[in-house]
Amino acid sequence: QLHLQESGPGLVKPSETLSLTCIVSGASITSRDYYWGWIRQSPGKGLEWIGSIFYSGTTYYNPSFKTRLTISLDTSQNQVSLNLRSVTAADTAVYFCAREVPYSSDYYGGWFDPWGQGTLVTVSS
Amino acid sequence: DVQMTQSPDSLSASVGDRVTISCRASQNIDKLLSWFQQKPGKAPKFLIQGASNLQSGVPPRFSGSGSGTDFTLTITSLQPEDFASYFCQQSYSVPYTFGQGTKLEIK
Secondary structure (H helix, E strand, O other), X not given: OOEEEEEOOOEEOOOOOEEEEEEEEOOOOOOOOOEEEEEEEEOOOEEEEEEEEEOOOOEEXXXXXXXXXXXXXXXXXXXXXXXXXXXXXXXXXXXXXXXXXXXXXXXXXXXXEEXXXXXXXXXXO | OOOEEEEOOEEEXXXXXXXXXXXXXXXXXXXXXXXXXXXXXXXXXXXXXXXXXXXXXXXXOEEEEEEOOEEEEEEOOOOHHHOOEEEEEEOOOOOOEEOOOXXXXXX
């Protein structure tokens, strides 16, 4: 059974880098059938898609984060990583990773299932 | 960005009721719409993709419809476990965007 678990520090200082890992068990992140995505949720902005990555390393990023975002794969550990640089208090949120199931192989677009339990990250000095 | 607007923001209903939640996209998204259920402190749970395709294991009292810009999630015969928040999400164009959510409460 597929299971995703986010891990990383719960507190990050302003201007530093938020680094999270999504530990995937029950499926290989090198599968050609799926993407792996990051979504966050905050009271102020609701649910926000951050970005997704394919087994090949191809990434799709939300332009709102693009200049400070890196999503990558660690195939040896079967993990997906998120690095968000130069964080501010506005980046305080619960961060989720999720498997993204594409509608078609002909174009990019999919739905998220399942999700990890989420991890709260607070940006504060 | 495609803006997703749900209505109502909150809804009170009783066990056994039929409820409808609407989701409107600011532009055509074909049928590339998903619905999720979320309970407090939990991750969203996927319910429906492609506007109307029910995920395996989701009770058939849940159904979705619509295409283009207007979509609906219907729950017939509400059960106690259905009281939660519901979100729609479009996958037609990047960035993916979510509705603001509809909170379904017990009357």
